Amino acid sequence: xxxxxxxxxxxxxxxxxxxxxxxxxxxxxxxxxxxxxxxxxxxxxxxxxxxxxxxxxxxxxxxxxxxxxxxxxxxxxxxxxxxxxxxxxxxxxxxxxxxxxxxxxxxxxxxxxxxxxxxxxxxxxxxxxxxxxxxxxxxxxxxxx
Amino acid sequence: xxxxxxxxxxxxxxxxxxxxxxxxxxxxxxxxxxxxxxxxxxxxxxxxxxxxxxxxxxxxxxxxxxxxxxxxxxxxxxxxxxxxxxxxxxxxxxxxxxxxxxxxxxxxxxxxxxxxxxxxxxxxxxxxxxxxxxxxxxxxxxxxxxxxxxxxxxxxxxxxxxxxxxxxxxxxxxxxxxxxxxxxxxxxxxxxxxxxxxxxxxxxxxxxxxxxxxxxxxxxxxxxxxxxxxxxxxxxxxxxxxxxxxxxxxxxxxxxxxxxxxxxxxxxxxxxxxxxxxxxxxxxxxxxxxxxxxxxxxxxxxxxxxxxxxxxxxxxxxxxxxxxxxxxxxxxxxxxxxxxxxxxxxxxxxxxxxxxxxxxxxxxxxxxxxxxxxxxxxxxxxxxxxxxxxxxxxxxxxxxxxxxxxxxxxxxxxxxxxxxxxxxxxxxxxxxxxxxxxxxxxxxxxxxxxxxxxxxxxxx
Numbered sequence: 001x002x003x004x005x006x007x008x009x010x011x012x013x014x015x016x017x018x019x020x021x022x023x024x025x026x027x028x029x030x031x032x033x034x035x036x037x038x039x040x041x042x043x044x045x046x047x048x049x050x051x052x053x054x055x056x057x058x059x060x061x062x063x064x065x066x067x068x069x070x071x072x073x074x075x076x077x078x079x080x081x082x083x084x085x086x087x088x089x090x091x092x093x094x095x096x097x098x099x100x101x102x103x104x105x106x107x108x109x110x111x112x113x114x115x116x117x118x119x120x121x122x123x124x125x126x127x128x129x130x131x132x133x134x135x136x137x138x139x140x141x142x143x144x145x
Numbered sequence: 146x147x148x149x150x151x152x153x154x155x156x157x158x159x160x161x162x163x164x165x166x167x168x169x170x171x172x173x174x175x176x177x178x179x180x181x182x183x184x185x186x187x188x189x190x191x192x193x194x195x196x197x198x199x200x201x202x203x204x205x206x207x208x209x210x211x212x213x214x215x216x217x218x219x220x221x222x223x224x225x226x227x228x229x230x231x232x233x234x235x236x237x238x239x240x241x242x243x244x245x246x247x248x249x250x251x252x253x254x255x256x257x258x259x260x261x262x263x264x265x266x267x268x269x270x271x272x273x274x275x276x277x278x279x280x281x282x283x284x285x286x287x288x289x290x291x292x293x294x295x296x297x298x299x300x301x302x303x304x305x306x307x308x309x310x311x312x313x314x315x316x317x318x319x320x321x322x323x324x325x326x327x328x329x330x331x332x333x334x335x336x337x338x339x340x341x342x343x344x345x346x347x348x349x350x351x352x353x354x355x356x357x358x359x360x361x362x363x364x365x366x367x368x369x370x371x372x373x374x375x376x377x378x379x380x381x382x383x384x385x386x387x388x389x390x391x392x393x394x395x396x397x398x399x400x401x402x403x404x405x406x407x408x409x410x411x412x413x414x415x416x417x418x419x420x421x422x423x424x425x426x427x428x429x430x431x432x433x434x435x436x437x438x439x440x441x442x443x444x445x446x447x448x449x450x451x452x453x454x455x456x457x458x459x460x461x462x463x464x465x466x467x468x469x470x471x472x473x474x475x476x477x478x479x480x481x482x483x484x485x486x487x488x489x490x491x492x493x494x495x496x497x498x499x500x501x502x503x504x505x506x507x508x509x510x511x512x513x514x515x516x517x518x519x520x521x522x523x524x525x526x527x528x529x530x531x532x533x534x535x536x537x538x539x540x541x542x543x544x545x546x547x548x549x550x551x552x553x554x555x556x557x558x559x560x561x562x563x564x565x566x567x568x569x570x571x572x573x574x575x576x577x578x579x580x581x582x583x584x585x586x587x588x589x590x591x592x593x594x595x596x597x598x599x600x601x602x603x604x605x
Contacts, residue, residue, distance in 0.1 A: 005234055009287045012231065015224050016294035026217060053366040063290050068370040075367045120220060127227050132421075134473070135367045141360050142477050 007130045010069045015123035017047065017064035018116045025116065028093075029109045041090050048087050052080050072135065073126050077118045086115050150206070153215055156222045157202040164229055167236055168195035178243035181252065183269035186305045187239055191232060197301035198225065221298070228295055235283070238273035238312060246318050247272050250593035254542050255327055257596075258392055261504050265338065268307040270331070275312035278408065282330035283310040286337050309334040321585040321592075322550055325393055325400040332388030332497075333381060341384065341496055342377050345489065349376045352488040356481050372482065375470075378422045379486050380493045383432055387497040390433045394506035394543060395442050396550045398433045401426075402453045416460055419470035419483060427463040432490070434461040441508045451554040510544035518548035523559040527587045529594035539598045542591075549588040553581050560584070 021044045027034035034040075051065035051074050065071050074083060089108045096105045171188040174180075180188070205218050252272060259265045275281070285308060292304035311330040317323050336342070353361045353372050361372065389397040405411050405426060416426040434457055437443045446454065465487060470479030514531060518540060521528035528545060531538045540548075560580055561567050567576060 003281065003283075005231070006284055006287060008227075009231060009291050012224070012227050013287060013291050013294065015227070016291065016298070019221065019224060020294065020297065022217070051366060053369065068367065068374045071367050071370045080365055120224075124223060124227065135365075135371045137364060137368045138371075138472065138478055139475050141357050141364065141368070141372070142475060142481060143360060 004130060007069050007132075008127045010067060011073060011123045011126040011130065014064050014070050014073050015120050015127065017044075018120035018123060022113060022116045022120065025109055025113050029106070029113065038094060041094050045087055045090050048074075048083055048090070052083050052087070054084075068135070069126075069130075072133070073123050074119060076126075077122045078115065086112065089115075150215070153218055153222070154206060156219060156226075157206060160222055160226050160229065161199055161202050163226075163233075164195045164198045167229070167233065168192050170240070171195075171236065174240045174243075178240075179245075180243055181247075181249070181272065183256075183271045183308060184239055184242065186269060187235075187271045187308060190302065190305050191236060193302050194232075194295070194299070197299040198229070201225075201299045225295070225298075228291065231288070231291070235271075235273065235310065238275055239271055239310075241274040241315070242272040242313070246274060246315075247313065248319065248321060248324050248589060250589050250596065251321060251324055251327070253596055254592055255331060258328075258504060259331055259335070262335065262500055263503070265307070265335065268309065268334070268338070269305075270309045270311050270334065273310060273312040274315045274318060276315060277312070278314045278316065280314065280326045280330050280404075281312050282333040283312070284337055285309050285334070307338075309338075321546075321589045322396070322400050322553070323403050325389075325396050325546070326404060328389035328393050328397055329385045329401075331392075332385030335388055335500060336381050336384045339496075339500065342381065345377060345380055345492060345496075346373065348489050348492050349373055349380070349485075352376065352485040355488065356485040372485075375421055375482055376486050376489060379419065379424045380489055382422075382424045382429070383490055383493045384497055386429050386433055387436055387494060388501060390436050391497060391501035391505045392543075394440075394508075394511070394547050395437055395446060396543075396547045398430065398437065398457055399453045399550050399554065401429070401433075402456055411456065411460065413463075414469065417463060417467050417469050419468060419479070424486075425468050427460045428465075428468055430457050431461040431463070432494075434458065436494075440505065442506075442511075445508045445512055446551060447555070449555065451551070453554055506543045506547075507541075510541045511547050514538070514540035514544050515548035515551070518545060519552045519556060519559075522549060522552050522584055522587060523556065523563070525560065525563070525583070525587070527590045527594065529591040529598060539595055542595050545588060545591050545595065549584055549591075553584045557581060557584070 021040055024034045024037045024040040028037055047062060047064045050062040051071050065074060078086070089111055092099075093105065093108050093112065096108075099105045168191065171191045175185060175188050202222070205221065252270070256268075256270060259268050259270070273283075285304075288310075289304045295301065296303050309331075311327055311334070313324060313327065350373070353369075353376065357372075361369065364372075386397075402411070410416065410426055413427075419425050419428075434443065450458075465483075468480075468483050470483055472478045472482075517531045517533055518528040521531065528549070529539060531540060557577060557580055558569070560583075561572075561576060562569065564576065564580065
């Protein structure tokens, strides 16, 4: 079993990652922009892509979703389909300056703030009460062999 | 004060007190105890981070910044509290491990070994004294990543470069032989530092696809990541074992037997069982023995086998088909994952060989000096300077450790026979224990001497 301390550290990394993204989103929602907004969103997109298996082969710079405990934390908050939707929302926010409908930018920000707030809370909950659980679908893995 | 701010103030003040205590604790320990430079670097980092945290908490209360307002500010305090809880876990065991409580000569040898490997010249290892009866290494990658996130938030100094954490059970603080297991923990540190987990992923994915088929290739990411996690963890364990065996030779396998015996891990079916993070002990000894035979070590150990050698051979001889990894309700999955894992062990062996080949323990000094070392120990003499054919020689540390360990396992009676009042017909456990402890002390002293003397290969 992964040591309790290591599992907790992994959850907490997700918590801090979510906070960093939230800081940029909140500031943008209140002031119309935020320093390093684009960089933060690009990082968030890469991390979420890694968590849904759509990121390129090299995973060396993946930090927040580099292992099962972290990906499970995300899975506890939103389904894989919803995470893919969030990737689209964040990609849309990168294009906010060209957006024809400012209200859609605000909706995107609100949606993303809600997403990362829930992720942050779940990560801190898992830190407080780490549980070892198996992913669903393990049984089906054995059917091919 | 507004009630929201009052709540935040209470939270921030509570964290402030906690952090200040830890800062003062580190200051006090650094001033009153002697530590290795790695521990001093860690304490200094904690102190600097504490100062930055205290400043940040004040800013959180007084800044008009939108991201510093409640409830965002409260969430930041909540995350910081947890981060400091993590440091709290490390600080006390690190503070307990001052130089009077740890095997300094062995740790010196360990660090010299580490620095002699390519890419580890700046590495330092903080020793922790743990209440657990086991050795372990804190993966610094996640800790470093966590610290990096905190650094961004607090504008604090970065986590010290090349710092690792290794824990020793407090009951083993003065031992030499069981503490050779630290080499395994050093192997974990090397595996992580080299980024081998990410490097092995293509082979791990190929092995899983080969065994589980398309079901794995098309599985959702949480499932794939769980399977990968098992194989990578087992690869890392294999790497750490082989790393230790490369650097310190059979003494590492003997040390493993000592500890596993104490923990009653060596009886089947326990010795055949993998768990989610560790390989089965039978598999571990199979890998070690395989290397020791290929490197010529096993053949050098002499004709009459010790109980440790017999046990290693017995465990290593278990068939791969007997290995188990019980996954609740899915009995066949464990054996499939083990089958996939066994396909990746060759790349792991190659990685260890690449890292350690320049520093692999050499059998030749062992062959040349072991008889003399035994003679010195049998006469209760520290074997750091050996007189051979009228000339004085300093045996290398690894040859000294292996010779002394083997002496302790095979020939303790030679020394006991010289103890005044010892009656061989009525052996006493306490006598054996005491004399075995002495062998470790003399060997530790030899390592300390050799750290100085080995700069000159020959004296006289």
